[in-house]
Every structure is written in structure tokens, then in C-alpha cells.
Amino acid sequence: MTESTDSAGSAGSEDSADSGDGAPAAVAGGRERSALWRDAEFMKFWTGEGISQIGAQVTTLALPLTAVLTLDATSSEVGLVNAASYAPFLLVTLLVGVWVDRVRKRPLMIAANAGRALLVSAVPLLAVLDLLRIEFVYVAALLIGVLTVVFDVAYQSYLPTLIGKEHLVEGNSKLQGTSSLAQIGGPGLAGLLIGWATAPYALLINGGSYLVSVVSLLAIRRPEPPPAQPEQRTGLWRSVGDGIRIIWQSAHLRACALQSGLYNMCWMSLQTVFVLYAARRLDLSPGTIGLLLGTGAVGSLGGSLVARGLKRVMGLGPAILGALLLCCVAPVVIPLAPANGGIVTLALMVAAFALIGAGGTMANIHIISLRQSITPDELLGRMNAGYRFVSWGMLPLGALIGGWLGDLIGLRETLFVTAAAFLSAVLVVFLSPVWRLKDFPAQIGTSPETTAAVGS
Template sequence: MPSASSASSDSDRPAPSSVWRDSDFRRLWAGQTVSQLGEHTGLVVLPLLAVLTLDASAAQLGVLRAVGQAPVLLLALFVGAWVDRWRTRTVLVLTDIGRTLALGAAALACFFGLLGLPALLLTAFVVGALSVFFDVAYQASLVRLVRPEQLVRGNSALEGSRSAAQIGGPALGGALVSLLSAPAAVASGAVCFALSFLSIRRIQRAESAPVHLERPGRVWRRIHEGLRFVVRDTTLRAVCLASAAFQFSFAATMTVYLLFLPRDLHLSASQVGLVLAATGPGALLGSVLAARLPGRFGYGPVLVAAAALGDGVFLCVPALHGSTAVTVPVLVAANLVFGAGGQLVNVAVMAVRQTVTPDGLQGRAAATITFVGMGMSPLGSLLGGFLAETWGPRAGLLATAAGMMLSPLVMISSPLAHLGRTLSAESR
């Protein structure tokens, strides 16, 4: 049941034939694309600066990544309640401004030689906190811009833009750290967020006026409504569990991976960027397949197969040895497969969530799933740093990659595996 405070009227929505005919959707898409580019650039720049410039240990790298991910655990539930009461355009614009200022200040600190590990930790936390607001708001914004039957195509376009950012972000981040100055590497993210601000601020579709002031008890009640809805819905509950299993193990894996590539396989920063960027073309392929495969084979089979293939490929990585002429192409192929499988899962799961969730609960449902899933990431990053420190990167990578297989196992034993070729509110 749509909420009067969050749902646009049908007359305000674009014609059902194509989401691309709506200029506001194009502005959201463009802003989200460049924002994701800035975010994925930062995900490589900050850890590589810590490892290659500040000579951070495995434990310190785990702490850095955990600090950047901690805002999900601390803020996601509150953000969901707040976003459902605010204009999503306002949230997106303000978060872009904040991230621009945060990375701009970090770039200046780096230029004057003041960007040590404490400053990196502060920057990672601020950018991570604002990214929680942005990510919840743009998902809720899509529901208010397009018709229900356009959600899969709209999600495919937005996830495709995230994939394009995955192509450029890691490669740009690795190249900037390797070839240019550290301040330029950090400033590149600020430029991306500034461009996102310029695009999203041009969205013209009016949203209903939100309530700015709310008693704390009311906020907690709205959070409880979102939690209760997700817990009682068997499909969304399975999404939460599968997401938590994946995000915990993936955060641990990536912490070890960012140490394994330069220190065990002796890849340069630009080669690390190339390897990580290979996830992007795979994700673009996954976005294309996500618009076709679920309708042909069913959402359930596609979800399980994509998760098992995409996550399982990392089990091969710890066995790599030898020259970069051999390891780099293999790593590129592995990341390509991972990107395709992960993107199929992302698009399909988002379509499932948005279909079974009423408009007035979209922000809180997204935030609840983000809280349960991404909230496990800080713990995973700390575990990854601990395993790399005590067992070594190679053994730690094998252990964390094996943990990623928990996600498809959860899907197999849940209602997600039985979803058919079409989705409806009754899918739950």
C-alpha cells in the first residue's frame, strides 16, 4: 500500500514503455554512475595508500576497512527511517556535497604531508557514513520515479552504471596511486562526487513535503516497523541471511586479497587496479543477463547458480604462483566471473525486495537488509586482517573464500530457490 508521503502519483511517473524517456531518471542514473565511480576509486585508493605509502600492516588494513564499513552497522536502520520521511533528492545532494568536502580535505592533508593513518581512518568513516545515506536514498528514489513494471529495467540500468564505475574506479585508483601524486589520487573521488551533485540536483519531479521533526519514540517505532516487516516476510528474511553470510566473508576476503596481490604475487598498484577493474565488465555482462535469464529460467535457479559460480571462483585464487604474465590474466578472468555472478544476484535480489515491499516501507526495508548484510562487513574486515596476520595472506584467502560459499547454501535452503519466472507481491 503506497504511502502518501513517499509515493508519486501515476500522472507524475514516466510512460511505461521506457524508463529512459524520463529525464529525471536519466539524471538519477548519471549522478549515481559518477558517484559510484568516486566510491569505487576510493575503495582502492585509501587501502593502497595505506599499504604502499604508509606501509600498513595486515591488522591496520583490516581496521581501516572496518572503520569505513562501520557506519552501515551504526546508522543503516536510522537512515532507513529518516529517508522514508525526507525528499530523496535532498538526501542525495547533501551526501554528495559532504563526500566532496571530506575527500577534498583529505587531499589537502595529503598534499601537505599530514595524511597519516588517523586521517585516513577519519576520512574512511565520514565517506562511509554519507554513502549509507546515498545508497538507501537512491534505491528509494527509483521506486518514486518509475512504474512497478519498470523496476527490473531501472535496477538493471542503475546496477549497470555501478558496473561501469567498477570498470573505471579500481583502474583509475590504482593508476593514480602508482603514476600520479597521492593528493591527486584522493582528489579524484572528490571530483566524482561533485559531478554527481551537479547531475542529481537537476531532478525536477516534486516529492511530497516530509516531516522534519519527529520524536525519538516515533523514529524507533518506524525502525521497528521495518525490522518486523522484513523478519516476517520469508523471502526478505532469506535475503538478509544470504546477504549477511556473503558480506561477512567477502569483506574478509577483500582485506586479505588487497594484501595478497601486492605482497605475495608482487603486483604493482596499476596491475592491482587492472585486476580489480575486471569485475566491471563482468558486472556489465551480469546486468545484461539479469534482464533476460530470470524470465527464462526463473529467479530462484538464476540466484543460486549465479551466487555459487561467482563466489566459488575465488577458491582458485590462492593456488596462483609464478610471474605476472600468468597470474594477471587468470586473476582478470576470475574477477570477470565474480562480477557477472554478483551482478546477477544484485539485480535479481533488488527486484525481489522492491516487488514485495510497499512503497511506504521501501527505505526501511532497504536499510534493514543493508544493516543485516553490510553490517557484518566491519567484523569480516577485522577477521580478514587477523587471518592474514596470523596465517599469512595465502592461507587466509583460502579460508575466507571458502566462507563465501555460505551464501548460495543459504539460498538453496530458502524460499529464494523456488522463485519462478515472474514476481508479485504474493511472492513472499
């Protein structure tokens, strides 16, 4: 799931002062102090995005566990639930990217979270009426996925306009840190809620988190600039194609997107099978499964804290490659752990998930920043959408492959196959110019045809 966050040059490694209603500005002498911590509008955005992350983490575990525990779903059916959740990244991401480039982003985020609140709350309401069926879980997962696409593409394109590109490293590091905390608390919270209220009703509580996020986003008062109007209006399908061309014509973006797609495919295969493996082979409770995934994500928080220092010491490219090695080798520990559910098994799995989280987050911080720093503002929506189309579009494929292999060769055997496949993501970056970068390259041209001019 590798994406990342850093701005061009060394921006974000120093602090800055808030300049009223505008984005934080640097002070005299080139030094900055206390940038985004003192920016009230960013703090509102950070709060809303963070609560959304927690809600998404609860949904990610509670929805498939609803299928497993309430509807007695098979491995293939759980794979279909996860596939439906991420299919919109393949089906509608490019269209959403064109839309995001043409409108203001904050209203889209608000509407998306309001819709997610409604959908996740509908599952327990149907359960109360004894009308919940696996088919509705598929539909809910699909629609929640569509709204997640809208929110994610909009928020990544909104951030540079809110804080300025010179603060992207700091802003993205804070957002990645919040994402890590959500991964720590979200699965554990989901497991506890499921244990206390059962899986469907945990989603009702989760619906409230999205509504709190809506309130936080509504409170932002910094004006969002209108989207840039092109001199010549481009047709819809030409604009959709631009999202792919922007990435394909840049060696750096192309390699990052391909490795992300491979990594995400393997991760979703692992996640689909692991929930079943932990529940049925290891006989772990929902609360333990959630806490296991959550404590493993402590590594993500650690990765977000050291990522900037790692880049400073190693350089951008080596830091990305080293982080990927860490998170792509660790998955083999999961099926190697004894299949008895004992303390050794739990300790090894916590260590594996911690290493996966640390490496993935460090890579994400730098890859997202690389993307944002070299892409002009007017192309950010299409670039983010094209990138998500390639990278997140592989998630439903991974879910289907994991579910199919789980039924065909067994759960533990599928975990071994998936662990080996993770190394393909490392190979893509090693064979590209990305790992040789010392710092951020020059910004790409303002038209898709000139994106091959990225500096090295």
C-alpha cells in the same frame, strides 16, 4: 554484496514512453516502447548515480592504498581502514532508514555527495601539510561511510517514486550496468591516478567526481512526492525496530538478507587481504592491481546484460541460485593461481574476478527487484535500511577477520579460508523458499505485523 532489481510480474521487459513530467507510462495495447532512455529526468539521476559509483570505486581502492603506500600500514591497519568504511552500515543504517522514510530523498543524496567530496579532498591536503596520520584515515573512512549509507538508502527508496514500480527491472538493470562499468573503470582509474599522482592526491581528483554528481542531481526537475504521513506517528525506536521486523517476518527477505551478509563478510575479507597479497606477495604495481580488479569487473557488465533473459528462461529463484553458485565458487581460483605474478597468474585472477562480478550482478538485479516489488512504498526506507544493517553490517566484521587472519596464518592461507566460507551464502538460499520462486510474490502488507503474508 548481493542485492537486486526487478519489478513485479514482467514489468521492465518491455519499453515504454515518457509521459511529460511524470514517470514513464505504458502505451495502448499493453506494449511499451523506449521507456527510460527517453526519460530525461531518469537520465539525469542515472548520470549522477553513475558518477557517484565511479567516485566510490576510486575511494575504495585509493584510501587503503594510501594507508599501505604512504603510511606503510600493516594488514591489521588496512583491515581497520576497511572496517571503518563499512562500520556505519552497522551503526547508523537503521536510524537513516527512519529518516529517509520521513523526508524527501533527493536533497539527502545531494548533501551526502557534497560531504563525500569534502572528506576525500581533505586527505591530500593533510598530506601536503605533512599532517596525514593513519588515525585520520580511520576517521575519514568512517565519515565517508556514514554519508554512503545516507546516499545508498535514499537512492534505493527514491527510484520507485521517480520511475514507477512497473519500470524497476529496466531501471535497476541500467543502474547495475552502470555499477559494473564503475567497477571496470573505477579501480583501473584509481590505480592509474595513484601511479601518476600518488595515492593521497588521487583522492583530490576523486573529490571532483562527487561534485559533478551533485550538479546532475540538482538538475532533476520532476517533483518528488512528499513522504506518506502515517495516521499515527511511530516513535523513533519503534520505527527502527520495524526495519528489522519487515525483513524477519518475510521468509524471502530474511533469506536474501542473511545470504547477502555472509557473502559481504567473505568479500570484504577477500578484498582486504587481496590488496596486500597482490602488492607484497605478487609484487604488482598499484596500476596493475587496479586494472586487474577493473578488468575482472567486465563480468559484472555481462551479468547485467543477461540477467533479465536468465530470469525469463530459468525463473526467478533458479536464476538467483545459479548466479550465487557462480560468484561463490570462483574465489577459490585466486589463491590457487601461481604466486609468481606471471601471465598465468594474472589471467586466472582476471577470470575469477569476472565470474564473481557476473554472478554477483545477476543475483543483485533480481534480489533488489524482489525487495522493491514486494515492499510497499511507505516501508521502503526502513526495509532498505534493515536490509543494509544485516547485509552491509557484516562488511566491517569481514575486514577485521581478514586482517586478523592475514597476520595470523598468512595472506594466501586466508584467501583459501575465505573462498571456502563463500559457499555458506549459497546454502542459505538453497534452504529457503527463494530458489523455488518462478516470479515475484505478492506485495507484503502495509504494516510490519503482516509481513509474514508474503506469497510464495
